[in-house]
Amino acid sequence: MAGFRLKMATQHGEKIAEEFGFTQFPIDPRVITEARDIILQAKPADVQGVSGAIIFAGDSATIIYSTEYNNVGFENFSIAHELGHWFLPGHPEEIVNAGGTHLSRGNFTQKTSIELEADHFASGLLLPSTLTRELLSRSQIGLDGILKLAEAARSSVSAAAIRAAECSSYPMAIIVSRGDEIVYAFTSEPFKGLGRLAFLRKGTPLPIGATRQFNTEPTRVLRAERLVDQTDLATWFDGPGKISLDEEIIGLGKYGYTLTVLSSEALPEHPLDEEDEEAKLEESWTPRFAYGR
Numbered sequence: 001m002a003g004f005r006l007k008m009a010t011q012h013g014e015k016i017a018e019e020f021g022f023t024q025f026p027i028d029p030r031v032i033t034e035a036r037d038i039i040l041q042a043k044p045a046d047v048q049g050v051s052g053a054i055i056f057a058g059d060s061a062t063i064i065y066s067t068e069y070n071n072v073g074f075e076n077f078s079i080a081h082e083l084g085h086w087f088l089p090g091h092p093e094e095i096v097n098a099g100g101t102h103l104s105r106g107n108f109t110q111k112t113s114i115e116l117e118a119d120h121f122a123s124g125l126l127l128p129s130t131l132t133r134e135l136l137s138r139s140q141i142g143l144d145g146i147l148k149l150a151e152a153a154r155s156s157v158s159a160a161a162i163r164a165a166e167c168s169s170y171p172m173a174i175i176v177s178r179g180d181e182i183v184y185a186f187t188s189e190p191f192k193g194l195g196r197l198a199f200l201r202k203g204t205p206l207p208i209g210a211t212r213q214f215n216t217e218p219t220r221v222l223r224a225e226r227l228v229d230q231t232d233l234a235t236w237f238d239g240p241g242k243i244s245l246d247e248e249i250i251g252l253g254k255y256g257y258t259l260t261v262l263s264s265e266a267l268p269e270h271p272l273d274e275e276d277e278e279a280k281l282e283e284s285w286t287p288r289f290a291y292g293r
């Protein structure tokens with residue numbers, strides 16, 4: 001059920017964006033904190049290793065967000081993540097029961113359930129699927145579309161990449177790496193349809209090729225350099241080898257990570273039937289409530 005809870009968290013974020021009247025990019029999470037009388041504070045520069053925090057004290061809540069990368073996308077994600085702890089069912093209770101102060105170390109690298117849920121909430125809030133799909137449909141498949149999305153939504157490139165993979169109707173895989181290892185990978189649903197694929201978990205070595213080579217030069221990562229090469233499915237996923245893919249690479253700057261996007265203009269689109277998906281979701285959700293009482 002973990003995947004289902006995360007999907008619900010994403011949808012909750014989308015719903016909040018809609019409730020606050022956002023019908024186009026960018027969604028500014030500060031508008032929401034202000035409307036809900038949540039105190040917003042930048043994190044003191046000397047506090048390291050924490051991406052943000054939320055403190056519940058009596059009737060008031062304070063969100064502390066990170067400014068350390070001097071990056072508006074990172075700040076927005078940090079605030080949106082903490083808003084997740086404010087809006088998502090069960091989060092305030094869990095945090096209050098643990099003393100009222102919650103430190104976040106998020107960005108899709110954490111495994112605890114409330115951290116993952118808050119990351120998905122933030123992703124849905126800043127990058128609602130309707131707006132994301134609409135923007136992607138007007139852009140080139142792959143890294144260009146992701147960069148346009150990040151710019152329009154004022155989100156980080158990595159958050160936009162994950163969301164693009166989630167919402168894309170084309171086969172697309174995004175891989176975040178550091179050194180010679182994969183940190184995390186996401187694939188679009190149509191990508192999963194390309195064949196039986198290996199699961200790229202954290203710590204999987206990067207295959208020999210352009211990304212691995214790129215990462216041997218940290219200055220290229222730091223300068224956010226870009227590189228395009230050709231690869232194939234088997235190289236990355238042990239899948240059918242004849243499917244060739246573009247391997248688009250960009251350094252993520254000060255974070256020290258690299259983003260790789262695997263896609264191809266030559267592969268067919270598989271439109272996602274959103275209505276169907278929602279119906280399925282509702283079906284699986286409703287009985288638990290209807291009969292569980």
Ligand SMILES: [Zn+2]
Nearest residue numbers: 103104115118
């Ligand atoms: Zn958190």
